[in-house]
Ligand SMILES: O=C(O)[C@H](CS(=O)(=O)O)OP(=O)(O)O
């Protein structure tokens with residue numbers, strides 16, 4: 462099993478290079494957590510779009526009432542949309558049976574870049590064991606792809622990616638693993654911050670930004686390890702829970 466890790470989607474030189482890999486897209490704050498929450502609460506499918514314009518265009522092709530327009534810019538709900546990007550908004554009452562068209566700043570963009578992957582799955586702290594189990598059972602080469610923020614490094618994504626890498630490599634003989642420096646670094650970050658993930662989120666740049674916007678409760682949801690054991694898989698343009 463070859464394991465690699467990108468700290469931002471900018472490292473994807475050619476999307477076709479992902480074709481034989483299982484890609485785990487990590488966006489802890491908040492896309493991966495929100496997507497897992499929505500699927501757990503009965504959303505039918507989630508359609509990630511790389512822009513607000515694409516989201517609105519896609520919506521125009523659907524039966525009114527059958528979908529919700531979801532997403533944020535600058536962390537706040539997009540004008541005219543039904544839901545923003547707080548996982549706490551994605552209640553069963555709101556999302557059950559619905560098609561969610563989803564335009565977040567970083568996560569939905571990163572996900573759409575993995576369309577050629579053998580498998581593209583969405584990982585976060587809330588479903589980490591579910592994701593690792595699938596990755597162990599279903600692939601040779603694995604790429605953990607951090608969404609980051611505006612193609613910049615995000616501590617929370619790197620720590621979660623390190624947790625996934627640690628769980629994937631635990632117990633394997635060191636000499637058999639040819640770990641890239643990014644995997645080694647991310648595992649170290651996880652070992653340093655893993656004991657108090659909520660504190661790490663609160664101290665992170667993104668966590669502080671969300672707290673300033675009044676979303677401090679989202680950090681608690683996003684820090685809850687294995688609280689939402691669903692497996693979101695992105696295939697043929699839609700994300701479904703399997
Ligand atoms: O909604 C979020 O938390 C972020 C946008 S921002 O960094 O807060 O502006 O989007 P995501 O795509 O979930 O990283």
Ligand SMILES: [Mg+2]
Nearest residue numbers: 488490491567
């Ligand atoms: Mg994010």
